[in-house]
Amino acid sequence: MKIFKVKSIQSQLILYFTITIIIPAIITSIIGVKIINDQVIRQAENKVLSDLNSAREVYQNSIQNITNITRMTAVRSLIIKALENKDINFLRQDFNKILKREKLDILTILDEYGNVVYRGSNPDIFGDNLKSNPLIKNCLTRKQIISGTVITPADELKKDSPELAERAIMKIIPTPKAKQRTDTLETAGMFLKTAVPIFNESGQFIGILLGGVMINRNYEIVDKIKKLMYEQSTYKGKELSTATIFMKDLRISTNVKNEDGSRAIATLVSEDVFNTVIENGERWIGDAFVVNTWYIGAYEPIRDINGEIVGILYVGTLKLPFDDLLRNSLLTFLGIALIGIVMVIFVSYRLSKKISAPLRKLETIADELAYGNYNLDFQCNGPREIEHLASSFKNMAQELQKEKLELEEWAMTLEKKVQERTDEIKNIHAQLFRSEKLASLGKLAAGVAHEINNPLTGILTNASLILEDLEPNDPKREDVEIIVKETIRCREIVKRLLDFAKQTQPQKKLININSLIENIILLVRNQASFRNIQIEKYLDTNIPEIMVDPDQIQQVFINIIINAAEAMGKGGKLLIETKRDKSGNNITIVFKDTGPGIPEHLREKIFDPFFTTKESGTGLGLSISHGIIEQHGGTIDLDSKINEGTTFMINIPIKQQ
Numbered sequence: 285m286k287i288f289k290v291k292s293i294q295s296q297l298i299l300y301f302t303i304t305i306i307i308p309a310i311i312t313s314i315i316g317v318k319i320i321n322d323q324v325i326r327q328a329e330n331k332v333l334s335d336l337n338s339a340r341e342v343y344q345n346s347i348q349n350i351t352n353i354t355r356m357t358a359v360r361s362l363i364i365k366a367l368e369n370k371d372i373n374f375l376r377q378d379f380n381k382i383l384k385r386e387k388l389d390i391l392t393i394l395d396e397y398g399n400v401v402y403r404g405s406n407p408d409i410f411g412d413n414l415k416s417n418p419l420i421k422n423c424l425t426r427k428q429i430i431s432g433t434v435i436t437p438a439d440e441l442k443k444d445s446p447e448l449a450e451r452a453i454m455k456i457i458p459t460p461k462a463k464q465r466t467d468t469l470e471t472a473g474m475f476l477k478t479a480v481p482i483f484n485e486s487g488q489f490i491g492i493l494l495g496g497v498m499i500n501r502n503y504e505i506v507d508k509i510k511k512l513m514y515e516q517s518t519y520k521g522k523e524l525s526t527a528t529i530f531m532k533d534l535r536i537s538t539n540v541k542n543e544d545g546s547r548a549i550a551t552l553v554s555e556d557v558f559n560t561v562i563e564n565g566e567r568w569i570g571d572a573f574v575v576n577t578w579y580i581g582a583y584e585p586i587r588d589i590n591g592e593i594v595g596i597l598y599v600g601t602l603k604l605p606f607d608d609l610l611r612n613s614l615l616t617f618l619g620i621a622l623i624g625i626v627m628v629i630f631v632s633y634r635l636s637k638k639i640s641a642p643l644r645k646l647e648t649i650a651d652e653l654a655y656g657n658y659n660l661d662f663q664c665n666g667p668r669e670i671e672h673l674a675s676s677f678k679n680m681a682q683e684l685q686k687e688k689l690e691l692e693e694w695a696m697t698l699e700k701k702v703q704e705r706t707d708e709i710k711n712i713h714a715q716l717f718r719s720e721k722l723a724s725l726g727k728l729a730a731g732v733a734h735e736i737n738n739p740l741t742g743i744l745t746n747a748s749l750i751l752e753d754l755e756p757n758d759p760k761r762e763d764v765e766i767i768v769k770e771t772i773r774c775r776e777i778v779k780r781l782l783d784f785a786k787q788t789q790p791q792k793k794l795i796n797i798n799s800l801i802e803n804i805i806l807l808v809r810n811q812a813s814f815r816n817i818q819i820e821k822y823l824d825t826n827i828p829e830i831m832v833d834p835d836q837i838q839q840v841f842i843n844i845i846i847n848a849a850e851a852m853g854k855g856g857k858l859l860i861e862t863k864r865d866k867s868g869n870n871i872t873i874v875f876k877d878t879g880p881g882i883p884e885h886l887r888e889k890i891f892d893p894f895f896t897t898k899e900s901g902t903g904l905g906l907s908i909s910h911g912i913i914e915q916h917g918g919t920i921d922l923d924s925k926i927n928e929g930t931t932f933m934i935n936i937p938i939k940q941q
């Protein structure tokens with residue numbers, strides 16, 4: 285499957301490696317963060333629930349504490365006595381001490397009918413009956429300690445203490461999201477109260493001692509709860525934990541602080557919590573925005589002795605540490621993923637470079653090979669497979685180079701052979717042409733010569749007879765001598781013509797060419813035309829004897845030697861050489877003179893019959909010689925340079941046909 289269109293190995297490797305790490309990294313991060321989130325939320329909720337339990341414990345302990353103080357006071361004999369004797373003075377002194385020492389807000393003693401005998405908090409008002417008070421009523425009928433949370437209305441409060449009534453008054457601060465109230469002022473007080481029955485020494489019920497603490501603006505309980513929840517109190521300048529006691533839906537005691545540092549009382553609980561806790565009597569746990577920060581909060585109802593819901597106990601733990609924990613773990617996950625990705629990119633980059641660099645080099649090598657450059661550096665440092673590939677490239681290049689050289693050599697040989705063959709064919713053609721020309725000319729010449737020969741003989745015989753008859757000083761003698769001389773010359777021409785035309789079959793016998801040449805030299809050396817000619821011979825003594833017609837071959841050699849001597853009229857050097865040719869099948873005889881050379885345009889013609897540049901030449905010497913050599917199966921070639929000389933080369937096959 286092709287995910288992206290990427291070209292190079294390097295980018296493909298990096299891309300696929302990165303995708304391979306990014307997808308698991310994202311999945312792991314999501315799952316990990318979700319697990320941690322769930323864990324953190326569960327942990328936070330557990331924490332806040334356990335805090336709520338502790339808070340309830342503190343609340344209950346506070347009631348128990350009041351009960352203990354009140355009970356211990358109620359059993360004292362001095363108190364019993366003072367009640368029986370209505371000793372107000374003693375009660376005043378004693379109650380003042382207890383109120384101060386035990387930080388009670390109210391301490392009231394009543395007779396067995398529920399009439400107030402003495403009010404520690406307000407000694408001036410007494411004698412009123414408190415039977416209607418549910419706590420007192422219960423105690424009167426059951427003669428047992430009755431304790432719990434009680435809401436005391438303002439008129440009753442005023443009796444207990446105008447100061448308490450004053451402390452209880454709260455101007456309700458309008459609160460967003462809260463269930464709005466119709467009233468704007470709260471005047472009732474919320475109390476933790478205990479009613480303890482008093483019995484005299486004979487066990488007779490003689491009255492009730494009522495002790496209590498008003499919670500409104502009393503922060504002892506909430507601060508105790510807060511202290512229990514966390515050792516330290518703040519986190520990043522915010523309260524780590526908070527506790528609040530609501531009278532019905534109104535905050536009357538809390539350690540939540542306003543921006544100005546004052547306690548955030550007199551605000552209302554949110555409508556959501558109101559409905560769950562006060563209306564339905566259930567717990568509420570969730571995120572709560574308190575004053576200016578998010579808390580994870582838990583609320584539960586506070587009930588009076590009749591089980592009626594009269595308030596709410598709240599604890600909250602700051603959400604920030606949990607958010608930080610979550611964020612830190614998310615960052616850790618992302619950090620690890622990022623490091624992983626960077627490492628994978630780095631590793632894949634290195635790896636791909638290791639693979640692609642030698643591949644790129646191979647590519648260059650292949651390009652160079654394509655251009656026919658074989659001298660290359662085939663060293664490729666990379667994975668084993670690529671190194672193998674490089675060495676295969678090297679072998680291939682060597683083979684290619686070898687074959688190319690062979691091919692070039694072969695082409696050159698072929699060219700040479702073609703040239704040789706072409707030259708051979710050209711020569712054969714030229715010779716054929718010449719032979720045909722000579723043959724037809726020969727026939728013509730033979731006919732003419734035959735016709736001329738008889739009249740010539742007649743002329744010569746008669747002219748000779750006339751010459752014999754003439755006196756030595758006869759003036760005609762000179763003319764007749766010219767007739768005789770010219771007639772002899774004519775007869776010579778006719779004779780040569782007949783020789784040429786005869787084309788007689790050669791009478792072959794085994795002869796040594798070297799000795800033939802030696803004889804010829806002996807013959808010609810003393811001739812006048814050879815006086816100024818220096819003859820040099822290089823005769824190869826290893827050449828075999830060959831089957832030739834010695835007379836005819838001698839005639840050929842003499843023709844050529846005389847031509848050379850005639851060409852070098854003022855003197856020169858004639859070089860005669862015999863040898864075996866390169867093929868070893870022929871004997872080559874070379875005649876090289878230092879004459880004036882033959883002009884190029886005449887070279888083709890010198891073998892033609894009657895072609896001569898000499899005044900008294902017949903022009904038949906070379907054409908006869910050519911015919912003879914041809915009849916011996918050989919060839920006659922010429923090489924000439926103007927002002928340097930002429931070379932004739934005769935090849936005669938050693939094995940005659």
Ligand SMILES: Nc1ncnc2c1ncn2[C@@H]1O[C@H](COP(=O)(O)OP(=O)(O)OP(=O)(O)O)[C@@H](O)[C@H]1O
Nearest residue numbers: 847848851890895896897898901902903904905906
């Ligand atoms: N060695 C040479 N140097 C220069 N020219 C030469 C040589 N050999 C031959 N020739 C030229 O070739 C011509 C033909 O030679 P060829 O032997 O057939 O006839 P010729 O020598 O002229 O006459 P003839 O042989 O009858 O005396 C000569 O006239 C001369 O021009």
Ligand SMILES: [Mg+2]
Nearest residue numbers: 843847905906
């Ligand atoms: Mg000649």
